[in-house]
Amino acid sequence: MRNSLLLFLFISLGALAQTQYVNVESQILQSKRKIKIQLPRNYAENEDKTYPVILTLDGDYLFEILAGNVDYSSYWEDMPEAIVVGVMHENRRQKDLQYEDVNYYPDEEGALFFEFIGMEVFPYLDENYRTAKFTIALGHDQSANFINYYLMKDNPLFRGFINLSPDFAPPMPDRIADVLSNSKQKIWYYTATGTEDVNSLREDALALDQRLKEIQSEQLLYTFDNFKGANHYSLVERAIPKALESIFSVYRPIDNKEFNEKVITSDLTPYQYLMNKYQTVEDLFGLNQKVRVNDFVAIADAIEKKEAWDDYEDLGKLANQYYPKAMMGSYYKARFYEETGSPKKAMRMYQSAFLLDEIANLDKDTMLDRSEQIKEDFGY
Incomplete structure (x- = not known):
């Protein structure tokens, strides 16, 4: 044996x-x-x-x-x-x-x-x-x-x-x-x-x-x-x-060191930083690299910390491009609507995300809780 x-x-x-x-x-x-x-x-x-x-x-x-x-x-x-x-x-x-x-x-x-x-x-x-x-x-x-x-x-x-x-x-x-x-x-x-x-x-x-x-x-x-x-x-x-x-240092996923020393301190918005990182990989190594889930999560955290809410709209589009069956893109769009004065659109987007695949730190409970919170806050 x-x-x-x-x-x-x-x-x-x-x-x-x-x-x-x-x-x-x-x-x-x-x-x-x-x-x-x-x-x-x-x-x-x-x-x-x-x-x-x-x-x-x-x-x-x-x-x-x-x-x-x-x-x-x-x-x-x-x-x-x-x-x-x-x-x-x-x-x-x-x-x-x-x-x-x-x-x-x-x-x-x-x-x-x-x-x-x-x-x-x-x-x-x-x-x-x-x-x-x-x-x-x-x-x-x-x-x-x-x-x-x-x-x-x-x-x-x-x-x-x-x-x-x-x-x-x-x-x-x-x-x-x-x-x-x-x-x-x-x-x-x-x-x-x-x-x-x-x-x-x-x-x-x-x-x-x-x-x-x-x-x-x-x-x-x-x-x-x-x-x-x-x-x-x-x-x-x-x-x-x-x-x-x-x-291959520029190729690696965004870790805590890069997040704290580069992403947060950059003059670029979080979404611009992400695009620049992957464009650099393509320019240097000739690789058209798919954006990693880890990097989506890191950039979303940076958007929250820097309150760069407009970036969520672009990040949502990008997530739907690479992970169309996952709830990540809908979640980011919902966050964009929520923070830019469209709570009803945000609520509906959270509800639509409930039907998609869970990914990274996002699950159905998160979508349900976000949707219910908006209902409670605005009386929908």
Whole structure:
């Protein structure tokens, strides 16, 4: 019985995140190269949905920890669902990541591997999967250095860079600082080291951090972590979730911190803040995200606190657009009528909401109580 239960759990969990092993036939490398691909949950059912791509080099050992974090974070809506890709080096890591000793750019097989990623891996992904335009690269020590060569291109292949204990080529910090200072498009840049990291790598990461902190550019979204007690390898498991959290901070549902520090204090009305938040997600990540129930509730609370009653009318229309069978839209419209001098319309709207599906903190008792209170107050 116990073995059957374990088998059932293994099969069930395996069905949640679909991992594929693919051999890409490379004309550039004149060989087949293995990549791992994790597709989001319910990828097959969401036929019209596209997904950001997060690619890690050193897929031999970084893929599983990255894929697990992406699956977990996207399940709780702290980041969008994403396609995770791990490029395997197997016994070719040093050749794949090598650079020449004069100008310190990818040399020979390293240059071929660089072209393989951009000219063969991504066209393969775009042809076979529903990819969005937003892409992130991740690397560790030498592979962290390598992903920065894509940053040097006029139109970078990646918009996000996750550097874990990077082992930089000599001029790479200067090149990074120069590119990020002058970038015309938004770049998410994350670097991590640890207090027990390899000394030379830690010193380089700390020095680069000081330079990047001085950059005054709205196009750079930069985060740095120096994990106490973490060494060259243990920092990986701490840095990956922090990096994802940093890159997708604007995507997350409105929490207490955002509510108190941004929504309530904003010069925008609550409804305008909500629209701006989701427009930013679409602009930055290319995702047309459905407004979450959590965010409707947060904005309704903000309307109450700021007494921005006119916002309830627009919020009600938006709720009906996304959740037409739920009582949320009718409730918000009723609140608008109630606070703007139309109690009879409010009463009827509460009564109509009674027939719709309960959602979030709204139920039939709430609708009935609101309606009866208006009857009592105005003698209807």
